[in-house]
Amino acid sequence: MATLTLGKAINEGLRKALEDDAKVLIMGEDVGKLGGVFRITDGLQKDFGEERVIDTPLAESGIIGTAIGLAIRGYRPVCEIQFDGFVYPAYDQIVSQVAKMHYRSRGKLRLPIVIRIPFGGGIGAVEHHSESPEAYFAHTAGLKVVACSNPADAYSMIQQAIATDDPVVFFEPKRRYWEKGEVDTSVAHSEAYPLFASRVVRRGNDVTVAAYGPMVKTALDAATAAAEEGRQLEVIDLRSLSPLDLGPVFESVRRTGRLVVVHEAARAGGLGGEVAARVTEECFYSLEAPVLRVTGFDIPYPAARVEEEFLPDLDRVLDAVDRSFGW
Amino acid sequence: MSKGDGARQPATANRSSARDEGRRKPPDTEFVQLLTPDGSRVEHPDYDVDFTDDELRGLYRDLVIVRKLDAEATALQRQGELGIWASLLGQEAAQVGSGRALRKQDMAFPTYREHGVLYCRGIDPIMPLGLFRGVDQGGWDPNQHKFNMYTIVIGAQTLHATGYAMGIAMDGKVGSDDGEAVIAYFGDGATSQGDVNEAFVWASVFNSPVVFFCQNNQYAISEPLERQTRVPLYQRAAGFGFPGVRVDGNDVLACYAVTRKALDDARHGQGPTLIEAYTYRMGAHTTSDDPTRYRIASEVEAWQAKDPIKRLRSYLERTHAADDTFFGALEDEAAREAGALRERVLSMPNPDPLEMFDHVYPTGSPEIDEQRETFARYLETFAGGH
Numbered sequence: 010m011a012t013l014t015l016g017k018a019i020n021e022g023l024r025k026a027l028e029d030d031a032k033v034l035i036m037g038e039d040v041g042k043l044g045g046v047f048r049i050t051d052g053l054q055k056d057f058g059e060e061r062v063i064d065t066p067l068a069e070s071g072i073i074g075t076a077i078g079l080a081i082r083g084y085r086p087v088c089e090i091q092f093d094g095f096v097y098p099a100y101d102q103i104v105s106q107v108a109k110m111h112y113r114s115r116g117k118l119r120l121p122i123v124i125r126i127p128f129g130g131g132i133g134a135v136e137h138h139s140e141s142p143e144a145y146f147a148h149t150a151g152l153k154v155v156a157c158s159n160p161a162d163a164y165s166m167i168q169q170a171i172a173t174d175d176p177v178v179f180f181e182p183k184r185r186y187w188e189k190g191e192v193d194t195s196v197a198h199s200e201a202y203p204l205f206a207s208r209v210v211r212r213g214n215d216v217t218v219a220a221y222g223p224m225v226k227t228a229l230d231a232a233t234a235a236a237e238e239g240r241q242l243e244v245i246d247l248r249s250l251s252p253l254d255l256g257p258v259f260e261s262v263r264r265t266g267r268l269v270v271v272h273e274a275a276r277a278g279g280l281g282g283e284v285a286a287r288v289t290e291e292c293f294y295s296l297e298a299p300v301l302r303v304t305g306f307d308i309p310y311p312a313a314r315v316e317e318e319f320l321p322d323l324d325r326v327l328d329a330v331d332r333s334f335g336w
Numbered sequence: 337m338s339k340g341d342g343a344r345q346p347a348t349a350n351r352s353s354a355r356d357e358g359r360r361k362p363p364d365t366e367f368v369q370l371l372t373p374d375g376s377r378v379e380h381p382d383y384d385v386d387f388t389d390d391e392l393r394g395l396y397r398d399l400v401i402v403r404k405l406d407a408e409a410t411a412l413q414r415q416g417e418l419g420i421w422a423s424l425l426g427q428e429a430a431q432v433g434s435g436r437a438l439r440k441q442d443m444a445f446p447t448y449r450e451h452g453v454l455y456c457r458g459i460d461p462i463m464p465l466g467l468f469r470g471v472d473q474g475g476w477d478p479n480q481h482k483f484n485m486y487t488i489v490i491g492a493q494t495l496h497a498t499g500y501a502m503g504i505a506m507d508g509k510v511g512s513d514d515g516e517a518v519i520a521y522f523g524d525g526a527t528s529q530g531d532v533n534e535a536f537v538w539a540s541v542f543n544s545p546v547v548f549f550c551q552n553n554q555y556a557i558s559e560p561l562e563r564q565t566r567v568p569l570y571q572r573a574a575g576f577g578f579p580g581v582r583v584d585g586n587d588v589l590a591c592y593a594v595t596r597k598a599l600d601d602a603r604h605g606q607g608p609t610l611i612e613a614y615t616y617r618m619g620a621h622t623t624s625d626d627p628t629r630y631r632i633a634s635e636v637e638a639w640q641a642k643d644p645i646k647r648l649r650s651y652l653e654r655t656h657a658a659d660d661t662f663f664g665a666l667e668d669e670a671a672r673e674a675g676a677l678r679e680r681v682l683s684m685p686n687p688d689p690l691e692m693f694d695h696v697y698p699t700g701s702p703e704i705d706e707q708r709e710t711f712a713r714y715l716e717t718f719a720g721g722h
Contacts, residue, residue: 074535078495078498101489106489114475114476118485153697173699
């Protein structure tokens with residue numbers, strides 16, 4: 010067992026993947042000598058060489074497009090998109106090519122590509138560095154989309170994402186890169202908790218709170234605060250955004266009768282709406298209140314000095330819990 | 337015709353060949369040309385290639401059959417048997433020349449119009465027709481055929497080709513005659529795409545074994561070349577740091593020679609080449625297009641005079657490399673192949689509706705499983721025919 014930051018846990022997971030399979034490549038902007046702007050690939054080029062940890066030209070469509078060719082050739086590229094807001098130049102290659110080539114080939118071609126994207130706000134950055142574009146990808150058939158929330162998951166999930174033959178968009182909660190946690194690096198990824206599964210991370214019987222990525226910690230903090238007021242929140246880390254694994258959410262809501270979904274991304278067309286719709290279909294007679302969403306507003310990500318007002322926080326989660334009970 | 341592979345030889349004056357009095361014509365300075373529109377063989381200092389009569393007849397056969405199959409597909413679309421067809425009419429030489437230049441181990445990344453290249457790779461011409469009939473979206477294994485699936489998004493495949501070529505280099509498969517190379521097909525319109533320019537950058541800085549083969553057929557649907565560029569397309573390569581060459585795209589011999597050299601350069605580790613095959617789309621962009629709205633008849637007529645098949649036939653006749661028996665038998669063979677293709681298209685079954693849920697993910701998805709089951713139950717409610 011080791012105490013690692015979330016960023017270091019991903020780094021260790023990538024290192025393990027490079028050791029385990031000679032076909033695994035890392036490619037992206039500044040991932041080599043610099044080790045990435047967040048140092049997630051720190052030291053990997055030094056140890057695995059420039060052919061396996063590739064500093065690419067500065068063009069995101071090129072990163073994903075060439076990764077596709079490498080995957081057709083039999084490689085397993087792990088692409089880093091430097092920031093969430095820079096993924097859009099690669100959007101066509103991801104949505105029209107990565108997502109569809111297995112389908113178009115009637116299963117004959119597999120593209121085991123991982124696209125790592127640091128996402129979300131809270132780090133005081135300039136525009137385009139704090140976005141939450143996960144719904145664009147979760148809406149696209151052919152992509153699997155996951156978000157890690159803690160160091161232990163980060164370590165196993167990145168290895169599982171690389172090992173699966175499905176293309177995976179891997180969202181990393183950049184404001185949590187420096188959060189520490191215990192990681193058991195002796196556990197093989199194949200023995201770890203499954204990649205495309207949600208998980209109850211705190212038990213409670215009064216209200217269910219579903220979150221993913223950076224908002225899991227926010228939800229857990231809210232649960233701690235609520236407990237002091239005598240309310241027991243059950244917190245579920247969705248982990249997989251496509252496919253959604255809502256079985257644990259249904260089970261929970263049937264007990265609590267209340268659900269609050271939390272994400273940083275804007276509300277309109279967001280995953281919270283999808284969760285709400287499915288919970289309504291499955292748990293209609295258990296619900297004591299409508300499913301409530303705590304999300305970013307339907308505005309462009311605002312300037313850094315007001316981002317703490319934009320981002321869902323402990324108080325807004327508790328406010329939604331109060332509203333649920335007041336229904 | 338393998339004699340000239342990759343060899344850069346000085347121009348040799350008066351190479352003796354009794355069979356073509358046109359040989360001593362000066363080379364066209366606009367592009368690499370080995371066979372003029374009137375069927376005269378000309379020399380080019382950089383592309384000293386000899387073709388045996390057998391090889392010439394073989395290329396001619398490819399051109400004729402590829403055109404015939406293309407015409408059959410157009411007819412099938414007109415009769416409602418294909419949803420759409422992207423005809424290659426006029427571009428046969430560019431496709432057969434480059435397609436025959438590929439070695440067995442080479443990999444091709446086509447657009448959606450490379451039916452001639454596909455044929456030259458030895459692939460069953462029925463393979464792409466499911467896509468155009470609307471019964472599948474390709475459905476073939478790119479690695480099995482060394483021929484990627486058709487790519488409809490303009491220019492996207494140039495990056496795939498470049499990535500694949502990077503993989504060849506990583507695998508250590510460059511630097512010898514057995515080395516592998518990649519060819520990426522695209523059109524004049526695609527040269528405006530970011531992806532194509534990014535592919536040029538990648539191929540250049542990684543010195544990847546890829547040949548960029550641009551069929552400049554003068555039109556991107558309705559937009560003429562002048563809307564894409566102010567400089568000849570092949571000259572763009574200079575800005576990226578690799579050679580660019582323009583070839584007469586209606587001259588199958590020149591297309592073969594130029595592509596063969598570029599591929600061999602690539603497989604020997606000399607990096608990418610941009611080839612601009614200067615040609616003309618004689619038909620519509622697709623069967624849904626109406627070119628009379630944007631180009632004049634006299635322009636089309638001028639290009640008809642440069643027809644790739646006619647010029648090779650003239651040459652074969654003049655040099656007595658082929659006779660009427662050959663031409664007649666070939667016509668019959670082409671008609672037979674077209675007829676067989678037609679029969680097979682007509683017998684392509686529609687997919688089962690539930691098959692649309694297959695192969696979304698290699699490892700599946702419980703959500704899709706659930707939707708498939710729900711939809712299957714829904715379909716069953718119609719059983720018995722209501």
